[in-house]
């Protein structure tokens with residue numbers, strides 16, 4: 632067993648351990664755990680500073696998960712799934728789900744229901760059909776490995792999949808979406824990086840949501856990937872009580888660049904059963920984006936996107952600030968178009 636596998640085995644999974652460590656009342660959480668699993672790696676657990684803080688909220692079950700506010704998921708990926716394990720929404724790129732487990736289960740996960748229903752999912756049983764589907768679809772040039780967490784697989788199993796994908800001539804880009812750098816930085820071993828290096832062009836998108844997650848360990852994990860020639864991007868989810876605050880988001884985006892991670896997306900939370908307590912308004916997201924604009928480098932500024940049935944749609948702030956005054960973006964742009972050389976100013 633590798634060290635990271637031992638760490639996962641030592642994760643917190645029972646209510647008894649949680650109660651013992653934090654002295655909370657376990658009763659309200661019992662029915663939540665019956666519905667959705669809990670797993671928190673020792674490392675991620677160590678980042679909790681107090682009950683209810685942004686790390687806690689992301690990984691510890693909450694009675695609100697049982698609320699019926701959102702009866703079903705906003706869009707059903709199953710409808711976009713031509714064969715098991717493949718999500719195909721855009722003509723030229725597919726998502727290949729290769730694991731139904733994660734080092735730490737996030738309470739706001741968009742695939743919460745999928746992960747729950749696919750317990751024991753074994754990629755070996757469906758990979759042949761999935762690969763054949765990708766082989767047949769010559770328009771596909773970009774494969775995004777996802778799950779669950781693709782880095783829950785052993786190096787060997789992951790490499791088998793990479794070998795098979797690299798044999799397909801029309802596949803140009805391979806991306807791996809993984810939260811392991813954030814919740815299980817041990818997973819990013821030199822051995823893993825050496826292996827991944829053999830399958831370029833390969834990209835990793837990870838998932839930091841709060842500046843407290845940027846630690847010496849997670850920084851080292853990201854820098855290791857980058858040193859293996861892998862560009863690392865970040866996809867944040869806008870979460871109430873975690874990062875729905877301009878100052879927190881600004882700090883997060885700026886710190887990401889210092890560990891050589893490029894902010895890529897801020898996702899508006901999908902409508903997913905069991906996550907209503909994390910919802911923010913789109914207005915709040917726009918306010919955050921407006922506060923980032925101009926205050927931080929364009930390099931650190933991601934797209935704020937919402938997932939609609941047709942695909943991701945970027946959301947832009949309505950207003951911009953100029954000389955301390957708030958201007959309506961529509962009016963401002965209107966003027967620029969009317970007076971292209973600034974004569975109207």
Ligand SMILES: *Cc1c(COP(=O)(O)O)cnc(C)c1O
Nearest residue numbers: 718719720721724725726775943
């Ligand atoms: C987000 C997503 C992608 C990748 O989109 P990019 O904008 O290229 O990152 C691909 N397929 C599905 C189903 C997605 O949701």
Ligand code: SF4
Nearest residue numbers: 733736737740779810
């Ligand atoms: S790591 Fe990703 S897939 Fe796994 S629970 Fe968290 S958000 Fe969901």
